[in-house]
Amino acid sequence: MAKGRVTVIDIAEAAGVSKSTVSLVLQGSPLVNEITRAKVSTVMRELGYVYNRGAATLRQTSAKSKIIGMVVNDLTNGFFAELAVGVDMVVQSAGFVQFLANTAESVDRQQEVIASMREHGISGLIVSPARATTAKDLKAVTEAGIPVVTAVRNVPGARCSSLVSDNAAGTAQAVRHLAGLGHTRIAFLGGFPDIMVFEERRRGYEQGLRAAGLPFREDYVVSSGASRAGGVEAIGKAMRLPDPPTATVCFNDAVAFGVCDGLRARGMEPGRDFAVVGFDDVIEAKAAVPALTTVSVDPQAMGMRAAQLLLKQINAGRAEAEAVTTSVRLVVRESCGAGHKVKTEELA
Amino acid sequence: MAKGRVTVIDIAEAAGVSKSTVSLVLQGSPLVNEITRAKVSTVMRELGYVYNRGAATLRQTSAKSKIIGMVVNDLTNGFFAELAVGVDMVVQSAGFVQFLANTAESVDRQQEVIASMREHGISGLIVSPARATTAKDLKAVTEAGIPVVTAVRNVPGARCSSLVSDNAAGTAQAVRHLAGLGHTRIAFLGGFPDIMVFEERRRGYEQGLRAAGLPFREDYVVSSGASRAGGVEAIGKAMRLPDPPTATVCFNDAVAFGVCDGLRARGMEPGRDFAVVGFDDVIEAKAAVPALTTVSVDPQAMGMRAAQLLLKQINAGRAEAEAVTTSVRLVVRESCGAGHKVKTEELA
């Protein structure tokens, strides 16, 4: 029945034209007569023809395989699943297909799947790198002229684009949000200054204050462990200030939870008596604390951005190592009341 | 630099052998001298050769593209993400790559991506069908001789294998588990008899009782809405019986939660004073109620099964429409105490 699959030549014969003509209609060339095109199309449908992209790719000089590779460190985590969905959306509508592989944080596996994808002629690669990935691991791909964009994590020294969350802008946005609610005494609680992420978020905190026309007060920045216990500790210190804050942006979600604990221990209800903004790094605690406003990057949006960036480079034909930073989305979940509303403010 | 990619002929010249020889080492033929093989391998590495699977596939008559397609109705749902991970695991270790596409329950999108995958020459397809999928939607693929296995949902009339959870066996297993704990008065609570799933689970309930040597009592089967409220209602009725049960298997998780609510309202602690088994359809409430024992199909395991089944068919060269039903895994989470232990009993 469908043993020998039908080829252009089959349909050429059946339609009484030449293979070239068929090829032309296949790629929607305007050089072909409208009625011929219709005839050919009909025959294709009747014979159940399916285009053989492999053959086409082989013939064409370039690597326009219409396949992009997507490798993810942990698809089990909802964040990365959504990332993949975002990629899939734009990739699909561009007529591409995506290879998806999970590495489970193993660099070895990652290298294997990338190699495998290369054999299949991917025209671009998006990767959320396994932890131990180094620039050298990506060298082979980038040197082959295949556009690569890393997402979520970043591989220093690799000649590829990368998409990470914009910690400073996100935090600044959070501060402006609080200022917009009328708060003037806004703290930044939790975390230790020894890691880069802390510095970025703290910088954003200052920028946000400045943008809102509020003064920066050194004593409103309270370091502590980046943990729930740290949050309790930090809010304790802050509330003992002569002029305690009425709102805070927290270093991360764990700290924010601790801050809520600490507030409740003082008879205050977070979200009502004191505004708390957490930094939701991995979308985990989505519905855990309804009273909590969170700053988080929308993984699906990030996936879409990554795919768009990649497609742009693919179409440009040249892989430019263009460093990019995603914008972070601020999701405001209003406290109090069942079915808390979700409002979204997107950054420019 | 790497503009004109290196081909077998390049490496043949560089290694001072013929292309045939190179081809032979590529497929690990024993017909080639060990030292020649080493030489060739070295040159390949030096020149950065990458195998062109597209060309190979084109040449070979059959469709051994080493690509399988995976289309999923909602990757956003953790269940399906895990399913994909399971597929990925076995597919990767078999040297295949997977195309992954999300349909968001749209049959149109589903048809598009399947068509697209076909153009790329997938050698098999796993699909968790969008809701409205009919046998006719899968006909084109199956008729082309491409093995197809559906997972989670099943498409009646389609000539393909399918993997669905074995409701009867799972429920029976749950009952036997409870009987093994010493319970003799075991109820089946919640759900309405008008859907097939109810009938399957209820049948399993009877089978489980029989297997445990316990009598089946009509009054221990209490129908109600398949909701949390339904669970409260059902446990209420059950406890008003002259001879109330000491344990129950619930129609689904929502009912189980309601049963827990109802028990607590009576001053009983689920998991201690009364054993509750829920049917966790979509892995959602994983850690929500530690006192709850759940029967659930492990999505990752299901993915692996699906992939294995598919690969078997691919290797057999012939797509047999072999209907298969997955076994359901019983995960026993022991109540009481932090960090509840997880024990797994697998069905045969």
Added chain:
DNA sequence: CTGTTAGCGCCTTCAG
């Protein structure tokens, strides 16, 4: 507008 002629990179005989 349509037909002809070459290959793309690889794999399989078939003889050396």
Added chain:
DNA sequence: CTGAAGGCGCTAACAG
């Protein structure tokens, strides 16, 4: 063990 030849399905020049 190696070299030569042919072809997979498709496209890119050229000719008609």
